[in-house]
Amino acid sequence: MLISSSNTEAKRCQHCNAEMAKLISKSERNLGRPYWKCFTTYGATRCSGYEWVTAANTPNESDIQNQVDVKDLNAYAEVIRILKAIHKILLLLLVISFLNLAVKLMKK
Structure with a gap:
């Protein structure tokens, strides 16, 4: 689930330097854990960039309410x-x- 794509929180992909989107994990193992994901594609190739949100960047109250x-x-x-x-x-x-x-x- 996308919780943020605003430029104020924008993070750059470590692989392609494109802007990443902030998402919430739906997997059983990491349920509710926020992470950054790159959705850049190059033809048939997709960037595999992702990064877990660190404790310093935990979601704020409005993000939690929107989950x-x-x-x-x-x-x-x-x-x-x-x-x-x-x-x-x-x-x-x-x-x-x-x-x-x-x-x-x-x-x-």
């Missing part, structure tokens, strides 16, 4: 998956109803 718990994100993703499944079922029922009506009209 979304990964469990919440997983719950939202599950709700969206269920809603998509319901949507597919409703569309299928609509098609079946339409076909039923068409068959009844043809018999008349």
Whole structure:
């Protein structure tokens, strides 16, 4: 999750000197830990620059408030998956109803 890309906190990549983005780790091992990531690409090649935020650069209160718990994100993703499944079922029922009506009209 991107928490900052402002120029006031900008950090330069040690590999390509491009501006890095500040992110929050979603991995189980480093959950919630902030880090810097370079997104520069050179054709098909992507810069692999990243650096963990040091204790001196820990996120401020507003950054912490803007973080979304990964469990919440997983719950939202599950709700969206269920809603998509319901949507597919409703569309299928609509098609079946339409076909039923068409068959009844043809018999008349």
